[in-house]
Amino acid sequence: xxxxxxxxxxxxxxxxxxxxxxxxxxxxxxxxxxxxxxxxxxxxxxxxxxxxxxxxxxxxxxxxxxxxxxxxxxxxxxxxxxxxxxxxxxxxxxxxxxxxxxxxxxxxxxxxxxxxxxxxxxxxxxxxxxxxxxxxxxxxxxxxxxxxxxxxxxxxxxxxxxxxxxxxxxxxxxxxxxxxxxxxxxxxxxxxxxxxxxxxxxxxxxxxxxxxxxxxxxxxxxxxxxxxxxxxxxxxxxxxxxxxxxxxxxxxxxxxxxxxxxxxxxxxxxxxxxxxxxxxxxxxxxxxxxxxxxxxxxxxxxxxxxxxxxxxxxxxxxxxxxxxxxxxxxxxxxxxxxxxxxxxxxxxxxxxxxxxxxxxxxxxxxxxxxxxxxxxxxxxxxxxxxxxxxxxxxxxxxxxxxxxxxxxxxxxxxxxxxxxxxxxxxxxxxxxxxxxxxxxxxxxxxxxxxxxxxxxxxxxxxxxxxxxxxxxxxxxxxxxxxxxxxxxxxxxxxxxxxxxxxxxxxxxxxxxxxxxxxxxxxxxxxxxxxxxxxxxxxxxxxxxxxxxxxxxxxxxxxxxxxxxxx
Ligand code: F6R
Numbered sequence: 001x002x003x004x005x006x007x008x009x010x011x012x013x014x015x016x017x018x019x020x021x022x023x024x025x026x027x028x029x030x031x032x033x034x035x036x037x038x039x040x041x042x043x044x045x046x047x048x049x050x051x052x053x054x055x056x057x058x059x060x061x062x063x064x065x066x067x068x069x070x071x072x073x074x075x076x077x078x079x080x081x082x083x084x085x086x087x088x089x090x091x092x093x094x095x096x097x098x099x100x101x102x103x104x105x106x107x108x109x110x111x112x113x114x115x116x117x118x119x120x121x122x123x124x125x126x127x128x129x130x131x132x133x134x135x136x137x138x139x140x141x142x143x144x145x146x147x148x149x150x151x152x153x154x155x156x157x158x159x160x161x162x163x164x165x166x167x168x169x170x171x172x173x174x175x176x177x178x179x180x181x182x183x184x185x186x187x188x189x190x191x192x193x194x195x196x197x198x199x200x201x202x203x204x205x206x207x208x209x210x211x212x213x214x215x216x217x218x219x220x221x222x223x224x225x226x227x228x229x230x231x232x233x234x235x236x237x238x239x240x241x242x243x244x245x246x247x248x249x250x251x252x253x254x255x256x257x258x259x260x261x262x263x264x265x266x267x268x269x270x271x272x273x274x275x276x277x278x279x280x281x282x283x284x285x286x287x288x289x290x291x292x293x294x295x296x297x298x299x300x301x302x303x304x305x306x307x308x309x310x311x312x313x314x315x316x317x318x319x320x321x322x323x324x325x326x327x328x329x330x331x332x333x334x335x336x337x338x339x340x341x342x343x344x345x346x347x348x349x350x351x352x353x354x355x356x357x358x359x360x361x362x363x364x365x366x367x368x369x370x371x372x373x374x375x376x377x378x379x380x381x382x383x384x385x386x387x388x389x390x391x392x393x394x395x396x397x398x399x400x401x402x403x404x405x406x407x408x409x410x411x412x413x414x415x416x417x418x419x420x421x422x423x424x425x426x427x428x429x430x431x432x433x434x435x436x437x438x439x440x441x442x443x444x445x446x447x448x449x450x451x452x453x454x455x456x457x458x459x460x461x462x463x464x465x466x467x468x469x470x471x472x473x474x475x476x477x478x479x480x481x482x483x484x485x486x487x488x489x490x491x492x493x494x495x496x497x498x499x500x501x502x503x504x505x506x507x508x509x510x511x512x513x514x515x516x517x518x519x520x521x522x523x524x525x526x527x528x529x530x531x532x533x534x535x536x537x538x539x540x541x542x543x544x545x546x547x548x549x550x551x552x553x554x555x556x557x558x559x560x561x562x563x564x565x566x
Pocket of ligand 1: 286325
């Protein structure tokens with residue numbers, strides 16, 4: 001979703017703001033803008049891509065500036081609604097992520113006092129509030145304005161006359177980068193090319209960066225915090241010769257899963273979980289499928305609750321929250337609610353220092369490295385790998401062998417298949433047991449990046465309604481390894497086939513029955529971790545279909561990498 005970037009330093013301000021913002025593009029956005037301090041505040045902003053709006057950026061800047069990518073919530077993407085926003089005199093420029101819940105009331109009051117608004121955004125109240133309080137001094141004015149806001153925010157502001165970038169955080173991520181120059185960003189990927197030294201800002205904190213360093217305070221008390229070193233590399237966040245980040249990230253999976261399993265850090269949590277009567281897993285989207293897989297493979301009774309439905313369904317118990325970004329608003333709200341009722345929260349997260357890791361009592365990391373493609377790929381299989389490992393430690397058994405290379409080896413064949421299915425209006429994905437999860441994930445990937453309608457069903461459920469939708473040529477992807485469900489799935493394949501479905505079968509090498517029943521068949525070796533093994537070719541199928549259709553798989557329409565609104 002929206003991305004914030006700020007910079008104070010001796011480098012080329014405009015170039016740095018542009019490069020920082022480029023690195024935040026992956027979060028998803030529809031408008032871009034920057035503001036810098038020179039003799040006065042100058043700015044460029046509009047709807048469009050960072051390149052459309054900000055290439056050839058030449059603004060008279062001295063040492064400080066802010067930049068923003070906006071994902072529209074209040075008001076359409078257009079020039080006026082793009083960030084930064086200003087007071088009438090353009091003494092203050094503000095970028096903001098999140099939602100100011102009391103903005104209508106604040107706006108009415110400000111209008112009564114003569115302030116004129118230009119945009120439909122909630123953000124615009126902030127520069128006006130700062131401006132009104134400037135007689136208190138810059139930082140005091142900023143603090144006063146922030147104290148009047150309700151809702152969620154990460155804010156970056158500049159004020160004409162100084163060389164500072166002010167910031168504040170509540171429920172929306174913000175992190176500083178430090179290397180003699182100072183950076184402010186929604187996530188570390190934005191400044192990785194310059195520094196790996198990061199200072200994470202916590203909820204309720206407010207401060208500024210300037211030439212002298214950084215200042216953070218909470219409730220009027222100075223916070224002393226040392227930078228931590230981020231293990232990610234800038235190169236990991238680059239395309240590395242691949243056409244898209246998504247393809248690169250799919251092919252990174254062998255290495256990533258090794259990284260995930262590289263230490264025994266799951267042991268402690270496994271020992272603890274083994275003592276529980278019940279566990280509640282909460283998460284969203286693809287991460288919720290990882291939670292569902294855990295329910296299928298674990299002997300521990302597990303409730304899975306979609307994060308956005310959490311308060312309606314939660315009846316107590318320890319929580320395992322799963323999130324790649326560690327920032328998903330639905331998941332954060334769910335665990336804050338559980339914590340308010342006294343629950344212990346454990347977390348499985350990819351992004352180091354993210355909000356979830358701050359709220360959770362215990363965090364284990366997937367160590368999948370930065371994932372830039374909006375669609376979750378390597379982070380999903382690394383979540384699954386972590387959950388299989390957790391399960392093995394809980395049972396006292398060996399961690400099963402995980403090999404995703406056979407799925408990757410199908411790349412060329414799946415590219416060909418993508419040409420055929422790209423003409424489809426609708427598709428089905430069927431699986432049983434833990435491979436219902438594989439079906440869900442395969443269908444979601446196709447929907448979100450190829451924009452083809454796809455539904456996942458448990459094999460046995462088709463005859464209870466959806467079978468009515470099967471007609472001549474409808475593609476049905478079937479995931480059917482040789483497990484205890486295989487025979488019943490063969491029956492389900494017959495059902496769709498006899499109604500004209502085009503069956504795309506994924507099963508075990510040498511499974512002649514599956515081969516004979518399928519219109520096209522892809523064989524994979526025997527595996528104990530079929531949701532991992534079989535998800536990989538489904539990622540590739542979705543990727544190639546998106547490319548055939550001319551969609552950009554890295555930036556699917558309407559979607560964002562880090563979903564920070566409920
Ligand atoms: C799908 C996808 C989303 C995320 C969901 C949760 O490819 O990426 O469905 O899985 O938004 O995100 P995290 O895992 O960051 O909480």
